[in-house]
Amino acid sequence: MPKKAVRAPQTLNEAYDYPKPSSFSRALRLDIKGVTILLISGTASVDEYGRTVHAGDFRAQCWRTYQNITGLLEAEGATWKDIVRTTCYLRDIERDYEAFNEIRTQFFKEQELDPLPASTGIQAILCRPDLLIEIEAIAIFESDRDSGSNGQ
Numbered sequence: 001m002p003k004k005a006v007r008a009p010q011t012l013n014e015a016y017d018y019p020k021p022s023s024f025s026r027a028l029r030l031d032i033k034g035v036t037i038l039l040i041s042g043t044a045s046v047d048e049y050g051r052t053v054h055a056g057d058f059r060a061q062c063w064r065t066y067q068n069i070t071g072l073l074e075a076e077g078a079t080w081k082d083i084v085r086t087t088c089y090l091r092d093i094e095r096d097y098e099a100f101n102e103i104r105t106q107f108f109k110e111q112e113l114d115p116l117p118a119s120t121g122i123q124a125i126l127c128r129p130d131l132l133i134e135i136e137a138i139a140i141f142e143s144d145r146d147s148g149s150n151g152q
Helices: 058-075 093-110
Strands: 003-005 027-032 035-043 083-090 118-123 133-142
Touching: 035 058, 058 093, 058 133, 083 093, 093 118
Parallel strands: 083 118
Antiparallel strands: 003 027, 027 035, 035 133, 083 133
16 A cells, blocks of 8 residues: 655745654645545744744644644645544643634634544643643545645
8 A cells, every 4th residue: 555754845844853852744645545644743932943933822732733734735736625634732721722723713614624634632641841732633535635745
């Protein structure tokens, strides 16, 4: 089964380029019998240099996280309409879930998603204390679609 790492350097650096490197791909593309599956790793409010963006501002971090996932999707010619599942990790789900759900609903409406992806929300300790949200996603689409620049 062919697989490759997804790269979108204009949006996100590779995790192994961090000052404290991590060993994972931002996303992985699997091509199986005419179908492409994108497995997008937990993505947060970081810039192309791996720095946290919008520390302490949950709403801004949420929007930046969606922007970063969009960049990964675009690198492979996918859109949010191809997302079938998200797993959303919130540092403080009691404090932030209402704002999260409001932003997610607005974002999904802007993307004109119907049906909505399956989704789970979980309270979690994230990899950095200044990150308040992290989202994983799975996209599935037909492989004959042109991929984006793939970060090249």
